[in-house]
Every structure is written in structure tokens, then in C-alpha cells.
Amino acid sequence: MDKTLTPEMLDACPMKQFTRWFDDAAAAGLPEPNAMVLATVGDRPHARTVLLKAHDDTGFTFYTNRTSRKGTDLAADPRCCALFPWYALGRQVTVEGSVRPLTTEESEPYYHSRAHWSQVGAWASRQSRVLSSRAELDDRFAELARRWPEGTEVPMPDFWGGYLIVPDMVEFWQSRTSRLHDRLRYRRAVSADGAAGWVIERLSP
Secondary structure, three states, X not given: OOOOOOHHHOOOOHHHHHHHHHHHHHHOOOOOOOEEEEEEEOOOEEXXXXXXXEEEOOEEEEEEEOOOHHHHHHHHOOEEEEEEEEHHHOEEEEEEEXXXXXXXXXXXXXXXXXXXXXXXXXXXXXXXXXXXXXXXXXXXXXXXXXXXXXXXXXXXXXXXXXEEEEEEEEEXXXXXXXXXXXXXXXXXXXXXXXXXXXXXEEEOO
């Protein structure tokens, strides 16, 4: 791809522009187009891949075990960064902002939409904790599978739920020749009359 990306080509709202690029990634058949690298700040920076499960004008939603390392990081410092690496399209999107934990009522609909055994798996995994062996995890899962056989309702764990990333910066990166890539950044800003909105800036590659 070597067509210049200009501000005039972008939607005024970064979330609407994200939807355009996300739909392109899905239409291109990219594996897991909703995979994003989530970086958090704890005793040191941490990064891992999670799956985006919803996005709208308010932000980006994902779900996880709240007692995991990412969960404890976000409880201590809600700032985070997410990267969508759509390499096959020569594109990536970087999001910076802070998370808002979703309530139980907001999280339950997605939890119960998951496959039955994935719901059981959420109970079985003490995410980010050290295991003595794989057997420890498998035995715990088997015990819980007996408690909640297929066809029964699995309650959502109180240690599990969703997070909404509310962005204050969204950057759209497009590959160009000679490594002179296009980088267009949306940044939250307040105008002289006090109105909040987005400013689009071009960054040097």
C-alpha cells in the first residue's frame, strides 16, 4: 500500500474511523482481527494479547479475570495502551487512554454468550498464578465440569468482568515505501469556547 493517508480521508471521530479499518481487516480475512496487544503499568510495564469484544463511540471493550496481572495493574493504575497489528494490510492502530471497569450487569450478557466450557474455564483458571503442573489446572476444570455439566447455567465469577478503554489518543499508522510511513493521530482537545473534541495531527515516521 503506497497511497498517501491524509486527514481529509479520515472520519472526524476516531472510533468511526477505527470501525472502517476494523471492517477492512475482517473483510480481508485476517486471523483474529480483533486481537490487540494490551500494555499496562505495574511494578514494570506488562503486555499481552487480548481480544476486543465491542467498540463504539465510547471506547473499546475487553473482558478478563480481575485478579490477573492485567487486572491488578489496572486496579492500581487505569492507564493503558492497546495496539491492533494488522500487518497484512500494512496498518496498525494504537490507542492510549484509561479503563473503566464494567459493572456485573454490564459484563454478564457477554459472559453468558460464551461457550459453556469457556464459562467453566473462567472459574478454573486462577489467571497469572503459578501452577504446580498442568494436571492441577485440568483437575480443577474437571471438578467444576461435574458441578456445572453442559446444559446447566454457569454463574459469572465475581472476579471476572469487562473493561472499557476510554481513549484520549488514537493513532492510525499506514505503511509507505522507504519507511516513510503515514502516522495520523487523533488527540482530545478543548477549544477556546470550552467545547471538547478531537484534533488530527500528522506525525513524522
